[in-house]
Amino acid sequence: MKKVMYALILLLVVVSGLVFASSEIKNETSKKTISTPLSQDDGSAELKKWEATPGGMNFKRWEASLQGKKVLECAAKLRSQVSSFTDMEAVVTSLSLPPGSRLGFGVIARINGEDYIVKFDPEKSQLKQLYSLKVNDKLIIRSNAVSYAPKYSYPIVSGDYVERDGKIIYKRVPRKGGC
Secondary structure: OHHHHHHHHHHHHHHHHHHHHHHHHHHHHHHOOOOOOOOHHHHHHHHHHHHOOHHHHHHHHHHHOHHHHHHHHHHHHHHHHHHOOOOEEEEEEEOOOOOOOOOOEEEEEEEOOEEEEEEEOOOHHHHHHHHOOOOOOEEEEEEEEEEOOOOOOOOEEEEEEEEEOOEEEEEOOOOOOOO
16 A cells, blocks of 8 residues: 555656646746847838837937937937047047936047047946046047937947047946847
């Protein structure tokens, strides 16, 4: 009788283990779904949907406004230099960002006669050198991205490399474990 009970308990443990394992496998495959890139038609349909939302309508209004046109024009001026990652001469005009900004650490600098927000993603070891910046400092900046947002009156340049007086004061550290 004891042998039959042990056999039934062992059978119950094995079956419940298999059921539990199969549910774990199903959960893992559902987490690993890969999003496929949208086709051009799907992308334009999603854009149309977004433009119909209140945020999309506000953005369209901002693009049509004088301030929006100026920001877009200034961003377009830097596109060729940014895409080729060439040196841009800049002069620091302000050490603080506009009130209410959420860009992290940054300064306002004049590049090619226009003001831009230059934002940095510094590590703690790089902060001391960036805090030493002063108004009217001449910098050499390289960037991979220029962006804009209706919230800001200036285009946003992501600082990837900054040089002052021939010395590198900031170089963006690539993120670990990703792009």
